[in-house]
Amino acid sequence: MKIVLGCRGIIYFKIWIQGGDWGGPRSRNIHSSLASFVDSPTWKLIDxxxxxxxxxxxxxxxxxxEKVQPISEEDKQMINDLVKKLDLEEFKKMIDVNKLYSDENQKEMSKEQMIVKLFEPCLTVDGIISGYTDEKGSKTVLLSSAFSNMDIKLVPNMEVEDIRNKIRNFIMENAPEAKLEIEEGYKWAKMSPLNPYIKIHIETLRSTNKKIEIWPMGTGSAPFYIFQEKFGIPVLDGGLGHGSRAHSPNEFAFLKSKTGAGGIIDFEISVAKLLTKLGEVGKIKNDRFIQ
Structure with missing residues (x-):
């Protein structure tokens, strides 16, 4: 069972490069033989x-x-505890990869190195579109345009507008011919394991006698900061149940327990138990209980 005490923020952006005054075909694809003396929007985007x-x-x-927050002593302790419980080979099997990044010694990163990476931003190419992509046959063309979707995950204490500006400045300096569109992003969220609500949630899940992994930060992003900052409501991610293949074909969650981790039914029962427990203790306001 996985409990996550934080999630990263995100900025999603799109880059277009179209042939024009700077070079490249202006409005249509042309024969690839002309690449000897005509520039390529596709190569520009790749560069x-x-x-x-x-x-x-x-x-x-x-x-x-610049503004990435150092890992706290509290989080370092959680990392140490998680390293002892985490099965790296099982984790790689779950996400369908054979190997993680290599470190400076060209060895696959350790469990500790992997978890520490959750406190650093990451940049992803979500898609690239340009030209002839059919797997069968051939078509030799110099393309008039290229397009890419990308995202960057944000961690404490990165600020959305600051990172937007850094992306804009980078594109302007390195590819002034590119068109950039930055979609609305949102910031990260982070909870302490000492928060009274979080402590009760963890205690309630531990009462199920199932193995629990407490992650100080998650891999993904979600606008949890809204609950935390605007309403003073602490948020965590996780609980009973089993699902997998997030954002992939056949994403799923079990209704009933099949692996010992529980299903949606078990999750709903655990939420009812949690609400009962919270009712016995009191209510929360600004991360404190009011009796």
Whole structure:
């Protein structure tokens, strides 16, 4: 059973490069033989993306790490506890990969290194579209346009507007011919295991006698900060139940327990128990109980 005490924020952005005054075909694809003396929007986009990130995964946009918060002693303790429980091979099997990033010694990163990475931003190419992509046959063309969807995950204490500006400045400096559209993003959220609500939630789940993994930060993003900042309501992610394949074909969750982790029915029962427990203790306001 996995309990997550934080989630990353996100900024989603789109990059278009179209042929025009700077070079490249203006309005249509042309024969690839002309690439000897005509520039390519597709290569321009590939070059731009390659400048954004090192092969290690480190983001190369200047200033991106300036406000990243150091890992607290509280979180370091949770990392140490999680390392003892986490089965790395089972984790890789669950996310369908054979190997994680390599470290500076070209060895696969350790469990501790992997969890520490959750406290750092990450940059992802979500899609690239340009030209002829049929797996069968061939078509030799110099393309007039290229497009990419990308996202960057934010961690404490990164600020949405600050990162937006850094992305804009980077694109303007490295590819002024590109068109950039930054969609609305949102910030990260982080809870302490000492929060009274969080402590009761964890105690309630431990009463099920199931194995619990407490993650100080999660891999994904969600606008949980709204509950925390605007309403003073602490939020955590996780509980009884089993599901997998997030954002992949055949994403699923069990209705009934099949692995010992429980299903949606068990989850709903655990929520009822949690609400009962909270009712016995009192209500929460600004992270404190009021009797």
């Amino acid at each position: 731009l993306i390659s400048k954004m990130r090192a092969s290690s995964g480190k983001i190369l946009i200047p200033g991106i790490y």
